[in-house]
Structures are given as structure tokens and as C-alpha cells.
Amino acid sequence: MNLTSRLYFNFRVTAMLTVILILLSCNGKKRYESEKKLTSVTLKIDSILNKMTLIEKVGQLNMLRGKPTTPTNFKDAKYNLEEEIKKGRVGSFLNVHPMEDKIKYQKIAVEESPNGIPLLFGIDIIHGFRTNFPVPLGEAASWNLELIEKSAKIASTEGTAVGFMWNMAPMVDISFDARWERVMEGAGEDPYLGSRIAEARIKGFQGDLSSTETMLACAKHFAGYGQVMAGRDYNQTTISKRFLHDYILPPFQASIDVDVASLMSAFTDFDGVPGNMNSYLLKDILRERWDFEGIVISDFNSLEEIVNWGTVDSEEKAAFKAFEAGTEVDMMGLVYIENLEKLIQDGKIKESSLNTAVKRVLKMKMDMGLFDGPYRYFKIKDPEKIWLQPQFLEHSRNIARKSMVLLKNDSQLLPISTNKTKTIAVIGPVDEDKRNFMATWSAWGKEENVVGVVDGLKNALKEETIEILYEPGLNKDLSANPELLNRAIKAAKKADVVVCTLTEGWRNSGENTSLSDLNMPEPQVDLIRKIHEVNQSTICVLFNGRPMIFPWISENIPAILEAWMPGTKGGDALADILLGKYNPSGKLPITFPRNTGQIPISYLQKKTGRPYKTGKNWTRYLDAPNEPAYAFGYGLSYTTFEYSDIRLSTENISENDTLTASINIKNTGQLAGVETVQLYIGDAVATVTRPIKELKGFQQVSLEPGETKSIDFKITKEHLKYWNTEMKYEADPGTFIIHIGTNSDDFKKTIFKLQ
Ligand code: BGC
Numbered sequence: 001m002n003l004t005s006r007l008y009f010n011f012r013v014t015a016m017l018t019v020i021l022i023l024l025s026c027n028g029k030k031r032y033e034s035e036k037k038l039t040s041v042t043l044k045i046d047s048i049l050n051k052m053t054l055i056e057k058v059g060q061l062n063m064l065r066g067k068p069t070t071p072t073n074f075k076d077a078k079y080n081l082e083e084e085i086k087k088g089r090v091g092s093f094l095n096v097h098p099m100e101d102k103i104k105y106q107k108i109a110v111e112e113s114p115n116g117i118p119l120l121f122g123i124d125i126i127h128g129f130r131t132n133f134p135v136p137l138g139e140a141a142s143w144n145l146e147l148i149e150k151s152a153k154i155a156s157t158e159g160t161a162v163g164f165m166w167n168m169a170p171m172v173d174i175s176f177d178a179r180w181e182r183v184m185e186g187a188g189e190d191p192y193l194g195s196r197i198a199e200a201r202i203k204g205f206q207g208d209l210s211s212t213e214t215m216l217a218c219a220k221h222f223a224g225y226g227q228v229m230a231g232r233d234y235n236q237t238t239i240s241k242r243f244l245h246d247y248i249l250p251p252f253q254a255s256i257d258v259d260v261a262s263l264m265s266a267f268t269d270f271d272g273v274p275g276n277m278n279s280y281l282l283k284d285i286l287r288e289r290w291d292f293e294g295i296v297i298s299d300f301n302s303l304e305e306i307v308n309w310g311t312v313d314s315e316e317k318a319a320f321k322a323f324e325a326g327t328e329v330d331m332m333g334l335v336y337i338e339n340l341e342k343l344i345q346d347g348k349i350k351e352s353s354l355n356t357a358v359k360r361v362l363k364m365k366m367d368m369g370l371f372d373g374p375y376r377y378f379k380i381k382d383p384e385k386i387w388l389q390p391q392f393l394e395h396s397r398n399i400a401r402k403s404m405v406l407l408k409n410d411s412q413l414l415p416i417s418t419n420k421t422k423t424i425a426v427i428g429p430v431d432e433d434k435r436n437f438m439a440t441w442s443a444w445g446k447e448e449n450v451v452g453v454v455d456g457l458k459n460a461l462k463e464e465t466i467e468i469l470y471e472p473g474l475n476k477d478l479s480a481n482p483e484l485l486n487r488a489i490k491a492a493k494k495a496d497v498v499v500c501t502l503t504e505g506w507r508n509s510g511e512n513t514s515l516s517d518l519n520m521p522e523p524q525v526d527l528i529r530k531i532h533e534v535n536q537s538t539i540c541v542l543f544n545g546r547p548m549i550f551p552w553i554s555e556n557i558p559a560i561l562e563a564w565m566p567g568t569k570g571g572d573a574l575a576d577i578l579l580g581k582y583n584p585s586g587k588l589p590i591t592f593p594r595n596t597g598q599i600p601i602s603y604l605q606k607k608t609g610r611p612y613k614t615g616k617n618w619t620r621y622l623d624a625p626n627e628p629a630y631a632f633g634y635g636l637s638y639t640t641f642e643y644s645d646i647r648l649s650t651e652n653i654s655e656n657d658t659l660t661a662s663i664n665i666k667n668t669g670q671l672a673g674v675e676t677v678q679l680y681i682g683d684a685v686a687t688v689t690r691p692i693k694e695l696k697g698f699q700q701v702s703l704e705p706g707e708t709k710s711i712d713f714k715i716t717k718e719h720l721k722y723w724n725t726e727m728k729y730e731a732d733p734g735t736f737i738i739h740i741g742t743n744s745d746d747f748k749k750t751i752f753k754l755q
Contacts, residue, residue: 044371045362049355051115054341056088057354060361061329062337063122063297066096074301075334081105088113089337091361092120092166092329094300102163103378110374118365118374120216122166125205126185126441127151129158130387131396131568132450134403135439135509135545136171136201138564140187140589141635142402143676143698145200151399152204154392157213159443161386163377165368166216168264168297170201172251173221176600178590179231181513184545184565185441186226188589189602189632191247192695195254202260209261209367212376216364219255220264221299223248223281228268231599232514237268242688244270245723247604253290261364262295265327267302274309276302277318282326295360296328303333315339323349328357388449393569400566400573405586406636410558413537415580415638416497418464425469425491426454427531428501429524430543431571432476436503439545439565440510449568453501453541456571460579469495473527478505480523485530492531498538499578500528500557502550506565509545518596520550528553541574547592554629562586580638585674585700587635587743591628598624603632603744604691633678633695633743639669639705646740646748654755659715663740663748667703674702677740679713680747684735687725693739713740720754 049057064076064084071077084090085108096102102121109119127133133151134141142148152170159167171185174194187197198219207214224244228235239248252263265282266275275281276298286292306318319339322330330336343349369376380386406414416424430436431454434447451459454470461468473488475481492498502524507513519525520542529552532538539559542548543566553560561584566573576582593601598621610618612626620626642665649660667673677700680693697713715738720731733754741747 041363041366045359045366048115048117048362049358052358053114054344054351056114057358058336058340059087059089060091060117060358061340062090062334063092063094063329063331064090065094065332066101074332075304076332079334082108085109085119086112088115088117090119091117092122094122094168094331096121097162099162099378103375106374106378117362118370120166120365120368120370121164121377122168123159123164123443124168124441125155125159125164125443126169126171127439128396128445128567129155129443130445131158131392132438132442132445133396133567134400134570135184135565136186137184137188137545137589138403138566139399140193140197141405141562141564141586142399143193143587143589143700144399144402145196147395147399147402148197149200149204150395152201153207154395155443156205156207156215158387158392160213160215160377161380161383164215165377166218166262167205168218168220169205170198170217170219171221172198172219172255173226174247174251175226176591176602176604177226177228177231178518178546178593179515179596179599180226180228180233181509181515181546182226182233182511183590184439184509187251189591189604190589190695191250193589193698194251198251198255199258202255202258206259206261210369212379216261216368218262218264218297219252219260221266221268222252222263222275222286222296223266224270224275225266225268233512234267237270239270241271241727242723245727249285256290256292260294261367262297263292264297264299265302267299267305269309274306274311276327277306277311277321277325279325287326293360295364296326298322298327298329298331298333301332303327303330303335305333316343319343320348323353328360388568396567397569397572397576400570401576401582403564403566403586404573404577404584405562405588405634406584406638407560407562407630407634408554408558409636409638413497413539413559414561414578416578418461418466418579421466421496423467423469423495424457425471425495425498425535426457426501427471427473427488427492427498428503428527429472429474429476429478430501430503431470432472433506435506436543437566437568437570439506445568451569451571453499453571453574456573456575457578459572460575460581473531474523478503478521478523480526485527488527489530489534492535492538495535496537498531498535499541500531500538501541501543502528503543504545504548509565516596518547518549518593518599520548520553525550525552528557532557539578547590549593549595549629551594551629562588580671583638583671583673584635585637585676587633587676588630589632591632592630594627594629595624597621598628601628604694606689606691627745631743631745633676634745635743637669637673637675639667639671639673641673641675641703641742642666642668643741643748646738646750648738648750648752650752652753652755653717655717657716659752661713661715661738661740661750662710664708664710665701665703666708667705670705672702672704674700675742676700677711678743678747680739680744681715681719682737682739683720683722683732684737684751686722686732688723690722693737693744695744717754
């Protein structure tokens with residue numbers, strides 16, 4: 001018996017013993033019921049498995065996609081999907097639509113395949129399904145876990161309405177490198193914030209799986225994809241085991257702690273071994289250390305691509321290595337369906353290992369109620385009624401405005417005063433292409449539902465007599481156009497205030513769009529420069545999925561707002577902020593560098609032997625400061641907050657104690673506002689080099705003008721643990737430095753000791 005089968009066997013025996021014990025004691029009725037259910041699921045799965053042939057078992061590990069819409073080089077072109085389903089050679093699908101196709105395929109699976117096992121239908125819903133929310137990095141800037149969970153829940157409700165049941169999200173990769181465009185899909189650079197957001201998203205997607213409005217989630221990409229060398233997508237990684245443990249693994253572990261149904265292996269290698277044949281990651285960590293009982297699915301076609309990594313010379317060997325390492329479902333590689341049966345017949349892979357993987361797939365299907373109701377996700381007659389419901393749109397607006405980050409606001413140019421303003425010019429190419437609001441991975445979102453900047457302002461100013469001028473200033477493809485520029489300059493001259501919208505362009509944000517230069521493209525900088533020459537009251541609004549570099553703008557433009565790619569109600573949300581109906585509260589979940597050469601960059605800077613600014617030979621650049629343009633956790637408000645009186649309940653704690661660290665925060669401005677108070681802890685002396693400080697908590701607080709509140713953080717030994725020289729997760733006795741403040745670069749400090 002291999003380890004996984006042994007675990008499974010032990011699990012069954014334990015389950016039965018528990019049932020008997022509970023019966024004997026006549027106590028814990030509820031627990032008894034759930035154990036009984038578990039045992040009956042196990043028995044049902046066993047009885048199905050016993051009837052399956054080898055190839056049908058392999059079929060459960062095969063995920064294909066719906067009919068490709070364009071000519072394709074992928075191997076699925078040679079297969080007849082319906083025939084494959086009939087033979088029981090497909091277990092799940094990605095991207096099948098329309099709904100009739102799902103129903104047709106399910107019918108074939110249930111009525112014509114040998115054991116009538118229903119199919120699972122998967123999709124990527126990354127930031128909303130029909131109602132789009134800000135890109136995940138933008139949502140992360142809200143630091144609002146409740147609202148982030150709500151976005152995922154709405155996305156599930158909308159996606160399940162057309163029969164999708166398995167979502168290839170959330171992406172929980174941590175990255176310090178915005179050249180890698182997929183930072184847009186994640187929660188930024190910090191493992192603590194990333195873990196909390198991963199939990200929120202998974203809870204939102206999965207909720208109670210017995211409901212047909214929730215879907216299986218998939219935390220991806222396990223592990224280290226965000227560390228591609230030089231920020232180039234699909235490249236090798238060079239990270240160490242320690243880096244993996246410190247930064248990459250925590251959000252995955254957090255995902256498992258909230259029972260994520262599946263994990264996707266990474267396109268990348270770790271320590272010289274491709275992600276989907278990496279048994280250190282997939283077995284040692286995932287199964288043995290974390291006891292993960294869900295499914296591991298490969299990334300799209302990546303099993304076939306193992307051959308390209310040069311670690312095997314045939315797809316048969318790729319199948320062998322990937323399966324033995326623990327990749328269970330083959331997404332579109334067709335490597336398992338073509339090779340696993342033979343590998344088992346030849347005795348190279350044990351059938352018992354195959355059984356373990358198949359049981360996990362069957363269990364997912366059972367959890368989704370598909371054996372009792374294979375069509376239960378296809379019951380909604382009119383999904384249009386489910387989509388874009390007023391409360392979903394209201395949420396889209398709310399989370400978008402809470403995601404926007406005010407980077408600069410000199411001389412209080414923002415909010416725009418409706419009393420003093422007669423004309424607002426909206427200049428910039430963003431409204432020309434509404435996809436700039438939806439970005440890539442927008443699922444079934446449609447441009448026609450997007451509220452743009454001009455419409456958002458018009459909606460908000462219905463009652464006012466303010467004139468709104470609009471000029472794109474550039475072509476739709478973001479290239480320069482002298483005639484449009486002249487018109488834009490004329491409009492800027494006429495206006496009291498200009499809202500200049502710039503974008504990296506939605507095509508630049510999403511998979512396989514790495515950049516070697518993150519500077520805002522010149523035609524856009526030129527546009528805002530020329531506009532500013534004729535109107536000093538120019539506000540810059542940025543639409544991007546990743547940090548960009550814009551030194552001229554930072555220096556010269558008085559007000560800058562990071563709007564991300566804000567989703568369906570982006571324009572309304574923006575108007576709320578521009579006109580002061582919502583006081584900005586977003587905080588950067590990722591560092592904005594000054595220039596591309598500073599990358600990789602993170603506030604998680606370790607101590608070094610020659611720290612910055614301590615003497616002649618410190619760690620530095622000759623041509624740029626070390627500091628970023630905007631630090632992690634940074635974000636302004638229309639009001640101001642003052643932090644004071646940092647204090648501790650005790651200066652010494654031991655093993656089981658809890659220390660309370662408190663700080664006072666006062667709203668010293670004229671408007672009510674929300675502040676995210678951030679707690680960072682540093683370890684004075686450790687057995688290995690450690691970051692100067694790490695985020696360990698945060699709280700959002702609303703304050704009226706003049707109001708002061710005291711904020712408490714509870715700290716235990718758990719917060720102080722790290723991977724020591726022996727790779728044990730422990731805390732050393734000694735001094736710790738507490739930092740509490742408004743961002744990773746602006747805080748009050750105090751110290752305490754762990755005995
Ligand atoms: C991406 C995954 C995604 C998959 C299916 C791949 O290219 O890396 O994140 O889930 O496609 O769409």
C-alpha cells in the first residue's frame with residue numbers, strides 16, 4: 001500500500017470506529033450524522049470504482065475543453081468529444097458553452113457512458129462573471145475581506161447560473177515583480193495579506209457546496225509561478241526552499257485550511273523540477289505535511305509541455321513522472337488518457353494509486369450532488385435574470401471605489417468641488433475601449449454594461465449644471481494622433497478641471513503579456529504633459545492591472561488616483577471618488593517601483609550586512625534611490641489621520657501569553673474617512689536573515705472628523721514564528737519590534753520580548 005492509499009485506508013477505519021464509538025456513547029448526534037454521511041459517501045464511491053474499467057478510471061482524470069472557436073494546434077482537435085464522453089474517457093470540461101452543449105454532454109455521460117458518471121464543468125472566473133469587479137490586485141487594495149468574499153460569492157451565483165461548477169481561481173501567487181503581468185490576478189506581494197484574501201475568495205466561491213449557487217475553487221499555481229526569472233511569463237524560477245516557505249506557501253496553506261477543493265500545479269519549475277512532476281511540492285508538502293485531500297490539476301496543456309523542459313523525452317515518461325509526483329487531473333494535455341492505462345498495465349504505476357486519484361474526482365462530483373442530480377446546475381431557464389442584479393452592480397461600484405488608491409493630492413485638488421466648477425474635461429483614451437474597465441479574464445462580462453468615466457460623471461452630476469467635455473486625445477489603440485491631441489488641448493483650456501485617464505491598455509494585462517519596461521507609454525505621458533501645460537488643475541487617473549512607472553506624472557501632476565481596471569461600474573465608482581461622495585480608502589497591496597531596474601522589489605526587504613544609509617558602502621544604486629515610488633500599504637485619504645501613543649499590555653511574553661499592542665488614531669481633517677491600520681513585526685535577532693518587518697495584522701477603522709479611536713492588536717508566539725536554520729517553524733526568545741502605522745514606510749515603533 002502506498003502512502004496515499006494507506007492514508008485513505010486509515011481514514012476509512014477511523015471513520016467507522018468513530019461512528020461506533022459515537023453510537024455506543026449515544027452522544028454527539030450531529031457528529032454521528034456527518035460521520036454516517038461520510039461513510040456512506042465512501043461506500044458509494046467504492047462501489048462505483050469497482051465497476052470501472054482501467055480506461056474509464058483514467059478518463060476521470062482527463063479534462064478537455066469545449067469546442068475551440070479558432071483553429072488550434074492542441075491535440076484535442078483530433079478527438080470527437082461526444083465519442084470520448086460515450087467511452088467514459090472524459091471526467092471534466094473547461095469552457096463549455098452554450099448551456100445546451102453542457103446539457104448534451106452531461107446527457108451522453110449519464111445515459112451512454114459505461115457507468116453513467118456525470119461530468120464536471122470548469123471555467124476561470126477571476127474577477128466576476130457577468131458583473132465584473134476590479135481586477136483581483138485592485139480588489140486586494142480594498143483590504144476589505146468581507147467585500148472580497150462577496151465578489152467571489154456573486155461570481156459563483158452568476159457562473160453557476162449557466163452550469164459552471166469548478167472555478168480555476170483564486171490565483172494566490174505572491175510576486176515582487178510587476179514585469180510579470182499576472183500580478184493583476186493575485187493579491188500582491190505579501191503572504192499575510194495574500195493568505196487572508198485567498199481564504200476570503202475561497203469561502204466566497206465555495207460557500208456551502210450543497211447549494212447550486214456555489215462552485216469548487218482551485219488555488220493556483222502551486223508553487224512559485226509568481227517568481228519567474230526576470231518577470232518573463234513561463235520562465236524558470238531560481239527561488240530557494242526558504243523563499244518558498246517564507247513567501248510562496250502561506251497562501252496555499254491558508255487555502256487548504258479553508259478546505260479549498262483543488263489546487264493547480266504551476267507552469268514553472270521549482271528547484272530544477274517542473275511544477276507538475278515536483279514530488280517535493282505535490283507529495284512531501286501537500287499530502288504529507290498538509291494532509292491535503294482535494295484534487296491537484298495541471299495547468300493548461302502543461303503535462304505535454306514537460307517534454308519541453310527537457311526532464312523527460314516522451315509524453316509517456318511525462319505521464320509517469322507527473323502522476324507519480326501527484327498531479328491528478330490532466331487539463332488539456334491528453335497525456336494521461338493516452339498513456340496511463342499502458343503504464344498501469346505494464347506495472348509501472350500501481351492501480352491503487354490511480355484509484356486514490358479517481359476517488360478524489362468522484363468525491364468532488366458527489367460533493368456537488370451530481371450523482372443524485374446530474375442536471376441540477378442546468379435548471380435556470382433565464383440566466384439573464386440572475387446576472388447583473390441591482391445588488392450585484394451596487395457591489396461592483398462599492399468594491400471598485402474601495403479599491404481605488406489616492407497616490408497624490410497636492411493642494412486638495414480632489415475632491416472636485418461641484419460648487420466652484422462649471423466645466424470638467426475628461427481627456428484620455430480609456431473610455432474609447434470599455435475593455436479597459438474589464439481587463440482580461442473578464443469571463444462573460446460585456447462592454448455594453450460598463451459605465452465609463454464620462455457616463456459615471458454624467459450620472460453623478462445629473463442635478464448639477466456642470467458641463468462635461470470629452471476628448472480621447474489618442475487613438476483607441478493608444479497611439480498618438482496630433483489632431484486628437486489638439487482637440488484635447490482645446491477642451492483642457494476651456495475646463496476648470498481636467499480628469500486625464502491613462503492606461504497600460506487591457507491587452508497588456510493578463511497572461512503572457514510580460515514587459516521589460518513598466519514606464520507608462522510615451523504617447524500617454526506626452527498627452528498629460530501637454531494638457532497640464534494649459535491647465536494646471538489636472539487630475540491623473542490610472543487604469544492598469546499592475547504597478548506602472550510614471551515619474552514625470554508623480555512629480556508634476558497635482559492629483560493622482562490609481563483606479564486599476566475597475567469593473568462594470570468603474571465609472572460610477574470613479575465619479576463617487578472624484579466628486580467626494582466616497583472618501584478614498586484603498587492601500588497598495590504591491591510596491592510601485594521608481595524604475596524597472598529596482599524590480600524585484602518589496603517592502604519585505606531583509607536586513608543586510610551593509611544596510612541602506614548607514615555609511616559609505618551601503619546597499620544602494622548610483623542612479624536611483626532604494627525607496628520605491630509608492631510603498632506597500634500606501635494610500636491617501638481626503639482627510640488626515642494622526643497616530644499616537646503606541647503601547648503594549650506587557651513588555652514580556654512567554655509561551656502561551658497574549659500581548660495587546662494598541663495605538664490611538666485621530667481623524668485630524670475635515671471629512672469622515674476610513675483608515676487601514678497596519679501591524680508589522682520585526683525580529684531583532686534570528687537564526688537566519690529575516691525581513692526588517694512583516695505584515696502580521698490590519699484593521700479598518702471609520703473616523704468622523706476630530707474623532708479618536710484606540711486600535712488593539714493581539715499578538716501571540718504564533719505571530720513570531722519563522723523557518724529557522726533547521727527548517728523548523730519556530731519562534732526564538734528575544735526582542736521583537738512592533739510597527740503600527742498607515743503604510744509599510746510610515747509607522748510608530750515599540751519593542752517587547754519573548755521569554
Ligand atoms: C492559466 C491558468 C488557467 C488555465 C485555464 C492557463 O493558461 O495559466 O491560470 O486556469 O489556463 O484557462
